[in-house]
Structure formats: C-alpha cells, structure tokens
Amino acid sequence: MEETGRRPWTACGTAELLRSEVVRSRRGAHCGRIEAAGITVVDILCCEDRTSFVGPGQQEEHCVVLTRSGGYLRRVAGEEFFVDATGGYLTAPGDEHHVAHPVGPGDRSTDIRIGPQLYADRFDCPRTSRRLTVSGAADLRHRALLAAARRGAETFELAERIHLLLDELAATAGRWSPDSPARRSTVRVHQRLVRDTCAVLAGGIPALLLPLEDLARAVGVSPHHLSRVFHAVTGTTLTRYRNELRVRGVLQQLEEGHDGLRTLAAAYGFADQAHLTRTCRTHTGHLPSAVRRLLADRA
Numbered sequence: 570m571e572e573t574g575r576r577p578w579t580a581c582g583t584a585e586l587l588r589s590e591v592v593r594s595r596r597g598a599h600c601g602r603i604e605a606a607g608i609t610v611v612d613i614l615c616c617e618d619r620t621s622f623v624g625p626g627q628q629e630e631h632c633v634v635l636t637r638s639g640g641y642l643r644r645v646a647g648e649e650f651f652v653d654a655t656g657g658y659l660t661a662p663g664d665e666h667h668v669a670h671p672v673g674p675g676d677r678s679t680d681i682r683i684g685p686q687l688y689a690d691r692f693d694c695p696r697t698s699r700r701l702t703v704s705g706a707a708d709l710r711h712r713a714l715l716a717a718a719r720r721g722a723e724t725f726e727l728a729e730r731i732h733l734l735l736d737e738l739a740a741t742a743g744r745w746s747p748d749s750p751a752r753r754s755t756v757r758v759h760q761r762l763v764r765d766t767c768a769v770l771a772g773g774i775p776a777l778l779l780p781l782e783d784l785a786r787a788v789g790v791s792p793h794h795l796s797r798v799f800h801a802v803t804g805t806t807l808t809r810y811r812n813e814l815r816v817r818g819v820l821q822q823l824e825e826g827h828d829g830l831r832t833l834a835a836a837y838g839f840a841d842q843a844h845l846t847r848t849c850r851t852h853t854g855h856l857p858s859a860v861r862r863l864l865a866d867r868a
Contacts, residue, residue: 603718606728606781606792609682612715615641618674624667631688632660632680633738635703635711639676642669645699652678654708657701657738659692679711681731687793691739707737721840726808728781732796733806762788763802766795770814777815778838781807816852819845823857824864830857 603610617623622644640653644667645660652658660666670676683691703711714730722730765788770776776784784807785792799807815837822833834845849857 611680616674620671622667622669625665628660628664630682632682635679637677659699710734725781729796729808732793759798823861
C-alpha cells in the first residue's frame with residue numbers, strides 16, 4: 570500500500586512521538602515512524618475499504634509486518650492468507666503482493682523494515698510459508714515498543730526493544746530458540762561478551778552515553794547480537810542495566826553533595842529532571858529528593 574502523510578518519530582537523543590497524522594481523502598493510512606539502530610518501524614492505520622484484491626505491488630525492502638487490530642487478506646509471493654492480531658508475515662525485495670479488506674477498513678499494523686543481513690540472520694531460513702504466528706509475549710513486546718515511543722523513550726531503549734522484539738518473532742517463526750541448549754564453548758563466549766560490555770559501561774559518563782550501536786562496536790558484535798546475548802545471560806535488558814548504572818552514578822553524586830538534579834540529569838543523559846526522577850524511583854523506590862535526604866542523613 571502506498572503511504573502518505575508520514576512524519577518521522579525521530580530517534581536523536583530521545584524519540585519524539587508523532588503528534589499529528591494526515592489522512593488520505595478516502596483510502597489511505599495514518600502513519601507514524603520510529604527510526605533507531607538502522608531499522609525503521611512504521612505504525613499504520615489503514616483506511617482502505619476495497620473488498621477485492623488490489624495490486625499487484627512490488628516489495629522494495631525486507632520487512633516484518635505485524636497486525637494489532639482488524640484483519641485483511643494478503644497475497645505475498647503467490648501465497649494467500651488472512652492476517653489478524655494473532656499473526657504477521659515476512660516480505661523481501663522483489664515480492665509481488667496484493668491486499669484485500671473483506672471485513673472493511675481500520676486495521677492497524679506495524680511494518681518493521683530491516684536490512685538484508687539482519688533479515689538473513691533472523692528469518693531467511695528454508696520455509697514453505699511467509700506467515701508468522703505471533704505469540705502473546707511477542708504481541709505484548711510489540712505494543713510495548715510503540716508505547717515506549719509514544720512516551721518519548723530514548724533511542725538506546727527503542728533500539729534494544731526493536732532487537733528483542735525481532736528475537737521473539739524469530740523464535741516463534743522457528744528460526745531458532747533462545748531456550749535451546751547451548752554448547753559450553755558458546756556459553757563461555759557469551760559470558761565473556763557480557764563481561765566486556767559491563768567493563769565498557771563501568772567507564773562512567775562517556776560510556777553510559779554511548780548509543781547502542783557504538784557500545785556494540787566497542788565489544789566487536791552487532792547491536793542485535795549484543796542485546797540478545799546480554800538478555801539471555803543476565804536475565805535483564807541492557808536498557809535496564811544501563812539505567813541501573815546511571816542511577817547509581819547519580820546517587821554517588823548526591824552522596825558527595827552535588828544537589829543540582831537538573832545538572833545531574835543532563836550529565837547522565839536523561840531527557841530532563843522528570844525523566845531522572847521517574848527512573849530513580851523505578852530503580853530505588855524513592856524520589857531523588859528522598860534519596861538525597863537519606864544520603865545526607867548517612868553523611
């Protein structure tokens with residue numbers, strides 16, 4: 570489907586929510602876009618109302634398509650199937666596709682446009698179908714990604730959320746299973762990668778402000794591989810671990826008598842003082858002002 574009226578959810582420092590959307594006159598889409606880690610995520614509300622197939626169209630990108638509401642018929646590379654909120658599908662450059670809306674307009678979907686290497690690593694295995702069965706966990710992760718963009722999450726967090734969502738989808742598609750037994754040599758390599766990553770982040774403010782891509786480059790792997798392995802080994806995400814380190818840095822500064830929360834928020838890469846306050850409360854159970862009092866009492 571042709572897309573119009575798009576404005577980017579930019580991912581420079583922090584993601585900006587698409588505040589307004591433009592609708593095509595009769596058939597079309599509300600479109601919002603997130604760009605992070607070299608991946609484009611497009612949120613589409615389709616207003617197409619034709620019950621018969623429209624097309625053919627020619628696919629130009631590698632894409633993972635997920636549906637959040639409604640449903641429609643899709644014919645991709647000669648395979649025809651119905652897509653609803655329990656599923657999705659894959660497309661690749663050169664695919665011929667058609668679409669029909671027998672239940673009417675208003676379906677909401679997400680296009681995750683990825684590069685050829687990431688597509689090959691995660692999804693380009695021998696398969697007889699382009700269809701994806703989306704688990705409840707993957708659906709929740711998908712919706713959480715968009716919610717994070719709407720509330721203005723940082724680029725780092727959005728990039729990792731995208732990669733972890735692709736992990737979940739690849740596992741559902743049967744490409745590989747994160748729970749499958751790994752060889753001892755693989756476990757050692759993964760543990761070493763986590764150690765190296767922690768060592769980089771322990772460098773303080775300069776390292777804690779690195780984008781996910783630069784952090785991955787520093788340890789010699791791809792952002793996707795780093796996010797997946799870190800989560801598998803530690804049971805937590807890089808975003809949460811990095812936030813833990815940032816909060817601890819702020820606590821150290823408060824303990825040393827630095828009480829300018831706005832200055833500390835800027836120094837540790839938080840969007841503003843309110844962002845620092847929310848993150849501190851999430852990780853410590855206390856507001857920075859209360860933490861400051863606690864630390865002052867201790868001093």
